[in-house]
Amino acid sequence: GESVGLHLPTLSVQEGDNSIINCAYSNSASDYFIWYKQESGKGPQFIIDIRSNMDKRQGQRVTVLLNKTVKHLSLQIAATQPGDSAVYFCAENQAGTALIFGKGTTLSVSS
Amino acid sequence: DAGITQSPRHKVTETGTPVTLRCHQTENHRYMYWYRQDPGHGLRLIHYSYGVKDTDKGEVSDGYSVSRSKTEDFLLTLESATSSQTSVYFCAISTGQGAGELFFGEGSRLTVL
Numbered sequence: 001g002e003s004v005g006l007h008l009p010t011l012s013v014q015e016g017d018n019s020i021i022n023c024a025y026s027n028s029a030s031d032y033f034i035w036y037k038q039e040s041g042k043g044p045q046f047i048i049d050i051r052s053n054m055d056k057r058q059g060q061r062v063t064v065l066l067n068k069t070v071k072h073l074s075l076q077i078a079a080t081q082p083g084d085s086a087v088y089f090c091a092e093n094q095a096g097t098a099l100i101f102g103k104g105t106t107l108s109v110s111s
Numbered sequence: 112d113a114g115i116t117q118s119p120r121h122k123v124t125e126t127g128t129p130v131t132l133r134c135h136q137t138e139n140h141r142y143m144y145w146y147r148q149d150p151g152h153g154l155r156l157i158h159y160s161y162g163v164k165d166t167d168k169g170e171v172s173d174g175y176s177v178s179r180s181k182t183e184d185f186l187l188t189l190e191s192a193t194s195s196q197t198s199v200y201f202c203a204i205s206t207g208q209g210a211g212e213l214f215f216g217e218g219s220r221l222t223v224l
Contacts, residue, residue, distance in 0.1 A: 043215030
């Protein structure tokens with residue numbers, strides 16, 4: 001089965017709200033995690049990453065939280081904008097040579 | 112796009128025909144990857160390469176082969192295409208050692224009739 005998964009396939013929010021996208025992973029040996037954003041018709045693009053020796057990392061309007069106790073990863077987007085509408089994937093580095101992706105959450109932002 | 116070009120971008124073929132997708136990079140990175148993307152499955156790793164003539168299988172490698180005869184090109188071949196291989200195929204490169212941040216190409220949409 002999938003090692004990395006997302007709790008919800010879709011998430012709808014209003015413009016200006018904060019969005020939280022969740023991801024569960026099963027391999028406790030994974031030491032590196034990435035969030036990607038994929039817009040329609042394009043390849044995935046890097047948003048933010050975090051290593052297993054960290055609990056939190058912040059970027060511009062985005063924050064990734066890592067809870068190793070329950071093997072949970074989340075992406076928080078502050079003041080969500082229509083341009084944030086996309087599919088979001090979490091990915092983990094299990095064996096050091098390849099990333100394994102979750103199934104994705106589609107974020108829809110209405111104005 | 113980190114200098115990644117995929118070709119063809121779109122292809123329609125018939126069951127049983129061979130298909131080769133090409134991924135070309137301009138930046139001489141060691142690690143290259145092929146993923147497929149299907150609704151409900153996200154991105155799944157097919158094969159990857161860690162150098163010229165050095166390749167390994169991913170989670171969905173059955174029915175696919177790869178070749179890397181030079182650093183800049185990573186080819187994905189479907190020897191005899193099946194309808195279950197209808198998908199969008201993404202090539203990616205890693206700019207570091209192993210699977211750090213991956214940069215993806217724009218994808219190749221393959222339809223097998």
